[in-house]
Amino acid sequence: MAAPALQTISDRLRSEYSELLPEIIRVRDRLETEVRYHLLPVVERLSHYERVLVSARVKDCESAVDRLRRHAESGTFDEESPERYSLLNLRDLAGARVLVFPQSRLPEVHEALRARFHDWTSDPFPPRTTSGFPAYKYFGHCPAASTTVMGEVQIVPMAIGLFWELEHDALYKPSPELKGIEKDPEMQDRTTLVLDALRGFEDRFEQLVLLSSASRTKRSE
Secondary structure (H helix, E strand, O other), X not given: OOOOOOOOHHHHHHHHHHHHHHHHHHHHHHHHHHHHHHHHHHHOOOOOOOEEEEEEEEOOXXXXXXXXXXXXXXXXXXXXXXXXXXHHHOOOOEEEEXXXXXXXXXXXXXXXXXXXXXXXXXXXXXXXXXXXXXXXXXXXXXXXXXXXXXXXXXXXXXXHHHHHHXXXXXXXXXXXXXXXXXXXXXXXXXXXXXXXXXXXXXXXXXXXXXXXXXXXXXXXX
C-alpha cells in the first residue's frame, strides 16, 4: 500500500484557513458593527449629496495563501520549513472599508474611527497617483471577536475606492487569460491617469461647493 502523500505548505495553510474561518467571520462582523456605530454621528450630519458607505469582507482562502506565498523569499514556500508560515501573520483576513464622498469628509471619518481603534497600527497606503490622495488604513485585533485573527480598516475617497474594486478584479487579481496585463507600461500609465482624474474631479467639485456656499452667504447678508 502506497504511503500517503505529504501535505504541501499550501495544503496546510488551506486547512488552517478552514479552522480559522468562523473566527475570521466573527472579526468581520464585529468590525462592521463597530465601524457603523462609531460613524453614526458623522452620517447624521451629511448633506444630501454626501456619502459614507461601509462594507466588510473576509479574505478568501486562495487569496490568503497566495498573499503569504508572494511575501515569502523568492515568492515560493520553503517546503522544508512549514513552521514559518501561518495565515495569522496576515493583517487583513477580515476587513472593513469606508468609502467617503466628498474627500473633505475623510479626516472627520478618520477621527471618529481612530478614537475607537487608537491602539491599532497605522499602515499608510502607498502613493498610487502623481498627486497623492487622502486615505487611511490601520490594522489590529478585536479582542471581543478574536485575540489571534487581525482585522483591517480602510478609509478611502469613494470615487477612487470604487475604481479600485474594478482594478482589483481586472488587473490586480485577473482571470488566468488576463494574467500579466497589470505589468503593461501603458496600462500602468492609464491607471495612474484615471486615479489622477478622479482626484481632480473631487478637488473641483469641492471648489464649486465652497464657491456656492460663499455665494449663498453673501446673498443672505
